[in-house]
Amino acid sequence: MTELENILGKENIKYNESMSKHTSFKVGGNADIFALVDSEEKLQKVLKIVKENNMPITIVGNGTNLLVRDGGIRGIVIKYTANNYEIKNDKVKVSTGISNARLAKILLDNNLSGFEFAAGIPGTIGGALVMNAGAYGGEIKDLVEKTKYIDLNNNEIKVINNDEQKFEYRKSIFQSINCIILETIFQLNEGDKEVIKQKMDEYAKKRKESQPLEFPSAGSTFKRGEDFVTAKLIDEAGLKGLTIGGAEVSTKHAGFIVNKGNATANDIIKLINKVKEEVFNKFGKTIKEEVKIIGEE
Numbered sequence: 001m002t003e004l005e006n007i008l009g010k011e012n013i014k015y016n017e018s019m020s021k022h023t024s025f026k027v028g029g030n031a032d033i034f035a036l037v038d039s040e041e042k043l044q045k046v047l048k049i050v051k052e053n054n055m056p057i058t059i060v061g062n063g064t065n066l067l068v069r070d071g072g073i074r075g076i077v078i079k080y081t082a083n084n085y086e087i088k089n090d091k092v093k094v095s096t097g098i099s100n101a102r103l104a105k106i107l108l109d110n111n112l113s114g115f116e117f118a119a120g121i122p123g124t125i126g127g128a129l130v131m132n133a134g135a136y137g138g139e140i141k142d143l144v145e146k147t148k149y150i151d152l153n154n155n156e157i158k159v160i161n162n163d164e165q166k167f168e169y170r171k172s173i174f175q176s177i178n179c180i181i182l183e184t185i186f187q188l189n190e191g192d193k194e195v196i197k198q199k200m201d202e203y204a205k206k207r208k209e210s211q212p213l214e215f216p217s218a219g220s221t222f223k224r225g226e227d228f229v230t231a232k233l234i235d236e237a238g239l240k241g242l243t244i245g246g247a248e249v250s251t252k253h254a255g256f257i258v259n260k261g262n263a264t265a266n267d268i269i270k271l272i273n274k275v276k277e278e279v280f281n282k283f284g285k286t287i288k289e290e291v292k293i294i295g296e297e
Contacts, residue, residue, distance in 0.1 A: 001053075004035060007045050012036040019072060019295070022079065023063035024122060026216040027265045029072025029295060031058075038081045038097070040150075040182055047155050050076055057152065058294065059180050061127035062099065065218050070265045071296030080126065080180055087112070090188050091145070096126030096181045100133070104200060113191030114143055116199040120207045122219060126181045130174045131290075132167045136203055141167035147184040151177070170223055170290060212250040215258035218291040221272060222255055230287050231255030234275055237282045244271040269293065 005013050013035050019028030033055075037043045050057055056075030060066060082095035085103070087110055094103060104119035117138030118128060127133070128140045129147060141162065148159045166173040174181060207213070222230045234240070234254035242249045243260070245267030250256040257271055272289050279287050 001033070001049070003049050004033070004046060007042055007049075008035060008037060012038075017077075019063070019068040019077070022060065022077075023066050023068055023218070024216055025063075025067055025218050025259055025263075025265075025268065027070075027259060027263055027268065028068030029070045029265070031073045031077040033076040035076055035078050036081050037078055038083075040082065043078075043080060043150065043180065043182075044155065046078065047150070047152070051155070061097075061124040061130075062122065064122035065127060065131060065291055067218060067265055067268060067291050067293045069269070069293065069295035069297055073295045078180070080182075082182070084183075090190055091185055092188065093183060093185045094125055095183050096124060096129065098125050099123070100125065100128055107188065108193065108196050108200065111191055111193050111196070112188040113196050114138075114188040115186070116196060116203060119200045120204050125184060129165070129181055129184060130172060131170050132172050134170075136206070139167070141165070141172075143186040143188065145185040145187050147181060149174070149179040149181045151179050153178055157182070210253055212252040212256050212258050215248075215250070215260060217250070217256050217258045220255045221257045221289055221291050222275075223288045223290045225285060225287060228283075228285055230279075233279050233283055233285060233287070237275075237278050239275055239278055242271065242274070244274065247271040249275060265295075 016030045017034035018030050020026050037046055058073050058077045060077055060079050081097040083098035085094040100118045100121045104115055107115050117136045121133050132139055132141050144162050146159055146161045150157055224230055231254040239249050240254050241251045246260050246263030247267040248258050248260050250258050257268055276287055279285055
């Protein structure tokens with residue numbers, strides 16, 4: 001569409017774009033239109049065109065907690081890539097297109113502590129807010145002061161505080177409203193650079209030792225249970241190494257399903273369902289996937 005190309009530049013619009021290029025699972029069908037949008041101003045112009053043309057719209061971040069079905073995605077997929085930041089004392093205002101890893105490095109350089117747990121979480125700040133990302137006892141909700149987003153129902157800009165974001169375990173209000181998160185403000189603590197770095201290095205070492213980082217995945221595939229450790233049940237059910245097509249229950253960490261190289265989205269979905277079924281049959285426990293599944297069959 002010429003109008004979109006004029007706003008974003010031809011290089012930032014792709015047609016019939018394979019979503020395998022934009023998800024950490026490295027699978028998924030084609031998006032009709034894939035658009036990279038790097039500012040709030042451009043985003044508002046794009047959304048106006050999208051609304052006028054009544055196009056279905058899907059919002060993605062770095063695709064690290066996403067599984068796109070093999071039939072792909074109709075309409076337009078928007079990846080918001082704005083990555084500005086502004087630090088004042090012990091607060092940082094940050095655009096949601098910035099990656100967790102990059103923000104962690106910026107905060108380290110500015111002697112700000114509190115974000116170390118998120119340094120190794122793949123994905124963007126936007127994705128971290130949507131799912132209240134967490135690791136090693138920390139969660140995004142512990143840092144957020146307020147967040148700005150655009151309501152896609154009327155394209156209005158709104159700002160909400162921490163309580164209004166309704167954070168729960170791997171959950172936030174952003175999973176139930178039609179929006180694009182634009183920026184957030186984190187409250188951090190002044191810290192010692194060496195101590196911050198030591199903590200980040202320690203978490204990175206733990207991650208490398210315990211997770212199958214050598215294969216494409218979407219991180220932890222399943223949510224933790226209310227009264228059980230999901231990966232432990234999957235392991236005890238004898239499912240480590242179980243494969244369907246090119247998808248495998250990791251032999252290193254039973255909570256991960258990985259792409260061994262030639263998996264389809266359908267292979268991964270079938271394996272997710274098989275794991276859920278086996279765990280329920282053996283232990284009477286219902287497990288839920290953490291990864292978000294979108295797109296057409």
